Amino acid sequence: MLTLFHATQSRSGRIVWLLEELRAPCAIEHVDIYRSLTGTGRSDPANLHPDGKVPTLMHDGALITESAAIALYLTDLFPEADLGAPVGSPERGAYLTWLAWTAGEMEPAYWSKIEGRTETDAAARKRYDQVNARILTALRHGPFLMGHRFTAVDVMVGGALAWGLEHAPRDDLLDAYVARVAARPANARAMAKDAPEASVAA
Numbered sequence: 001m002l003t004l005f006h007a008t009q010s011r012s013g014r015i016v017w018l019l020e021e022l023r024a025p026c027a028i029e030h031v032d033i034y035r036s037l038t039g040t041g042r043s044d045p046a047n048l049h050p051d052g053k054v055p056t057l058m059h060d061g062a063l064i065t066e067s068a069a070i071a072l073y074l075t076d077l078f079p080e081a082d083l084g085a086p087v088g089s090p091e092r093g094a095y096l097t098w099l100a101w102t103a104g105e106m107e108p109a110y111w112s113k114i115e116g117r118t119e120t121d122a123a124a125r126k127r128y129d130q131v132n133a134r135i136l137t138a139l140r141h142g143p144f145l146m147g148h149r150f151t152a153v154d155v156m157v158g159g160a161l162a163w164g165l166e167h168a169p170r171d172d173l174l175d176a177y178v179a180r181v182a183a184r185p186a187n188a189r190a191m192a193k194d195a196p197e198a199s200v201a202a
């Protein structure tokens with residue numbers, strides 16, 4: 001059995017979206033989190049994450065945290081949905097690279113932009129520019145980041161871009177991509193489940 005610990009308007013929304021894309025049966029436990037940008041909320045004792053963060057996934061007693069690890073875990077668990085790349089497939093290397101890159105490069109680069117460090121720190125600016133160049137280069141081949149096929153990478157990157165679009169460079173290709181992935185029916189279904197009052201076991 002799968003259970004996702006989720007907080008409204010947070011990183012775990014991407015996992016709700018991915019679960020919808022996968023059509024994976026999963027109970028959603030809405031929890032509170034501490035929100036550093038507003039200083040609101042609190043770490044919820046009901047959340048099994050060791051640091052009180054989300055997303056947190058439980059699968060038959062196994063605890064999985066970290067958005068990229070959860071995305072990989074789920075796409076491996078539901079290979080028939082074809083949203084990942086199985087071990088041994090030619091795309092596996094690129095798939096793992098993109099997933100790790102979202103956590104290791106994209107997120108820190110965008111946070112440095114949000115916090116203004118890209119204005120004062122040349123290394124932060126370079127990283128931010130490299131991140132956007134990587135996305136735009138992939139989208140020129142598109143329509144998705146791994147080419148013709150929509151994958152969990154598009155949920156991770158597209159979801160992050162949709163959240164932080166005001167911090168992204170103005171580019172028609174990027175805007176069209178975010179609109180394209182955000183318009184997916186699974187995203188609409190996920191958004192309907194985002195708030196606590198909408199909590200249901202899928």
Ligand SMILES: N[C@@H](CCC(=O)N[C@@H](CS)C(=O)NCC(=O)O)C(=O)O
Pocket residue numbers: 010011012033034035043051052053054055065066067068103
């Ligand atoms: N690297 C983690 C970051 C998780 C994270 O920081 N989540 C935020 C919500 S967007 C959170 O739970 N914050 C609560 C806290 O920092 O206590 C991931 O990608 O899953």
